[in-house]
Amino acid sequence: MTRKILVLPGDGIGPEITAQASRVLAACQARGLDIEVEEALVGGAAYDAFGEPLPAATLDKARGADAILLGAVGGPQWDTIEDLAKRPEKGLLGLRKNLGLFANLRPAILYPQLAEASSLKPEIVSGLDIMIVRELTGGIYFGQPRGIEEREGERVGFNTYVYSESEIERIGRVAFEMAQKRGKKLCSVDKANVLEVTILWREVMERLAPEYPDVELSHMYVDNAAMQLVRAPKQFDVVVTGNMFGDILSDAAAMLTGSIGMLPSASLNESGQGMYEPCHGSAPDIAGQNLANPLATILSVAMMLRYSLGEAALAGRIEAAVGKVLDDGLRTADIASAGKKMVSTSEMGDAVLTAF
Amino acid sequence: MTRKILVLPGDGIGPEITAQASRVLAACQARGLDIEVEEALVGGAAYDAFGEPLPAATLDKARGADAILLGAVGGPQWDTIEDLAKRPEKGLLGLRKNLGLFANLRPAILYPQLAEASSLKPEIVSGLDIMIVRELTGGIYFGQPRGIEEREGERVGFNTYVYSESEIERIGRVAFEMAQKRGKKLCSVDKANVLEVTILWREVMERLAPEYPDVELSHMYVDNAAMQLVRAPKQFDVVVTGNMFGDILSDAAAMLTGSIGMLPSASLNESGQGMYEPCHGSAPDIAGQNLANPLATILSVAMMLRYSLGEAALAGRIEAAVGKVLDDGLRTADIASAGKKMVSTSEMGDAVLTAF
Ligand SMILES: CC(C)[C@H](C(=O)O)[C@@H](O)C(=O)O
Numbered sequence A, B: 001m002t003r004k005i006l007v008l009p010g011d012g013i014g015p016e017i018t019a020q021a022s023r024v025l026a027a028c029q030a031r032g033l034d035i036e037v038e039e040a041l042v043g044g045a046a047y048d049a050f051g052e053p054l055p056a057a058t059l060d061k062a063r064g065a066d067a068i069l070l071g072a073v074g075g076p077q078w079d080t081i082e083d084l085a086k087r088p089e090k091g092l093l094g095l096r097k098n099l100g101l102f103a104n105l106r107p108a109i110l111y112p113q114l115a116e117a118s119s120l121k122p123e124i125v126s127g128l129d130i131m132i133v134r135e136l137t138g139g140i141y142f143g144q145p146r147g148i149e150e151r152e153g154e155r156v157g158f159n160t161y162v163y164s165e166s167e168i169e170r171i172g173r174v175a176f177e178m179a180q181k182r183g184k185k186l187c188s189v190d191k192a193n194v195l196e197v198t199i200l201w202r203e204v205m206e207r208l209a210p211e212y213p214d215v216e217l218s219h220m221y222v223d224n225a226a227m228q229l230v231r232a233p234k235q236f237d238v239v240v241t242g243n244m245f246g247d248i249l250s251d252a253a254a255m256l257t258g259s260i261g262m263l264p265s266a267s268l269n270e271s272g273q274g275m276y277e278p279c280h281g282s283a284p285d286i287a288g289q290n291l292a293n294p295l296a297t298i299l300s301v302a303m304m305l306r307y308s309l310g311e312a313a314l315a316g317r318i319e320a321a322v323g324k325v326l327d328d329g330l331r332t333a334d335i336a337s338a339g340k341k342m343v344s345t346s347e348m349g350d351a352v353l354t355a356f
C-alpha cells in the first residue's frame, strides 16, 4: 500500500532544508519504499499566498497523509500581523490541534563528533541522551478563555492553563512507555507548589506509576528542572511535561548539545500518524543563502520512517549516513569548527545521499 | 530614626544561613547602623507551630518592617499537605502579595574566584553579569479563576495567566530604570506568538521605550531566551519578564554561574520596602548539618542596605568582605574545588565577620 507523505516547507530556511530531506525521501523511494510525496503551503508562505496560515486545502492534505514533514514557520515580516489567528505560528498550532498530535517527542542527543560545539564542559554533556515528551495539544497554548479586553478602565490580557485528567493520562502513558524502552527513568516536571493544574498533573502521573513498575518516576519543579538541565543534564532519561514548560525545557535541552541544527522531533496522534520537524526554527537571518543545516530535517525523515512508517531499517541507514558525513568532517556553518570542512546546505545533502 | 528589620529564617537551611546573616547585621549595628532586628516564623516552621504558613503576627511584623530578610521555605515533609493554601510556599507568596513586592531583582553574576564552578565553558561565562527583573505579584501565580473541578465526568485543573497594562507598566519602568543604571540594554521575554497576555506585555514595553531613549529594548520568545542563556548568556544585560517565566529563567541564569549559593535577590514594592533572600532554596537534604553556604544570604543583607536602607557604603563593605574570603580560598561544600579550604556555614560566617 502506497503511503502518503506531505511535505510542508514553511518559511525562512524551511524550503532549503526540506528540499534536502525530500531528496532523501526520493532516495528511499528508489530503494523500494512505496510512498507518494506531495507539497503544500503553511505558515507565512500560506498567508502570503492565501491570507491564511493554514489553508483548508493544506489541512485536508495533512489529514489524508500518513506522515508530514515540516520545515519551520515564522519570520519578522509576519510578526506585525494584528490578528494573531493569521500569524504563521497558528498554521503550526492548527495542524497540531486538528490532527490531534498530542505527543511531542524531542530528543536532546550529543553527537560525539560535535562534542566541542556545546557551550557546556565536555564532562557535563558527553554522552547526553535525553528524551523530552511534551504535551502538544493542550495546556495554556489552547486553553479558553483567552484574549485582551477592557476591565476597570484598562486593558487586561489573559490566557488559561488547563488540563483534564484524560489529557494528562494520555501523555503520561506515552512517556512511561518511552521510559520502558530506554533507561527506565521518568521525571515529570510541574509547578505543583503553586499551580493547581499541575497538582492534578502530578496526581495523575502518580496514579499511572504502578502500571509501569519497571519505571522509576520522579517529580521536579520546573524552575529546578531548568537549573538541573544546566548543572547536570545527564541525570535525566525521559522527561514529561506540559505544552508551555515543554517548549522552554526542550529548547534549553537541545541547546545543551550545541547542535540544535542536528535535532529532529516527532509529534504523534493516537493512531500513530505523525508530523516530523527539526527542533530549530525558521532562522530568517540566514534564509535563502544555502547556509542552513539540513541534518535535523533529514533526521526527521528517519524518525518518520521509524515511528509512522514502520521502516526502522531504512531509518537506521539514514542515521548511519548522517554519522558518516560527520565522521568525514563535513560541517555546516552552525556546527563549524577548526580543521573541519565547511559545506553548504545542498553540499551537506549531497554528502548524505552519497553515504546513504 | 531606628529602622526595623524582620528576619524570617523559614525552613531547611534557612535558620543556619540567616543566623550568619544576622551576625553581619549585628556587626553593622556595632558600626553605628541604627536598626532593630526581630525574628518571626514563616513557611513550614510557621505551619508546624501555628497551622498557618503565614500567621497574622508574622504578616503584621512584616508590614511594620523597613526591610525583611528571608532564609528559604519548603521541604518534603510539607509537600503532602492536602490544602495548597497551607503549604510553606504560600507563606512566601502571601508575603509577596500582601506587601505588594512586585519587583523581583535577581542578579546572575559570575564570581571570578569561582569561575571553575560553572558547568559552562569559561569563555562562555567569564565576566557574566545579568540582572533579571521578574514581576512577582501577578501573572499565573495569582490569577483567578484557579482550581481543580469536575467537568464532563472528569477532573480538570486550571489556572489563569493574567496581566493588566498597569501591572506591566510598573515592572517595565523598574526594568528600564535598571537598564539605565547598567549596560543600557533591556530584553523583554514573552511568548507573544502564542499567548495574548504576552502580546499586551510586549505592547506596553514598546510604549514605554520612547521614555527611555538611552535604553535599547529588544524582545525574545521565552523558548529562545532559555536557549540563548545556555548558548551565549553574555548577550544579556537586563532581562524583564513575568512571574512564571521569570521563575524559570532566573534559576537557569543563576545556575549558569555554578554558584547559586552566592546569589542574593531583592523583592521591592512601590515605597521601596523590600524583602531580601538568597536565590537558592531550602535544601532540606543538607539542613541542620552546618554545611550550607551562607554567602547568598549575607549578600542579601548587602542588597538590603543598598536598596531599602540607603547604606551603599556599608553594603560595599560587606561585598568586599565576601570577596576577601573567596580570595583567601575559603569555600563551603557547594563551591568547593581542589586546593581550596573547605569550611562550614558558621566558619564562613566567622571569616566574613573577620574581613568586615
Ligand atoms: C513556533 C511556536 C508556536 C512553537 C511552539 O511554541 O510550540 C515552537 O516554539 C515549537 O516549540 O515548536
Ligand SMILES: CC(C)[C@H](C(=O)O)[C@@H](O)C(=O)O
Binding pocket: A193, A194, A223, B074, B089, B092, B093, B247
Ligand atoms: C518557592 C516558590 C513558590 C518560589 C516561586 O516559584 O516563586 C521560588 O521558586 C522562587 O523563585 O522564589
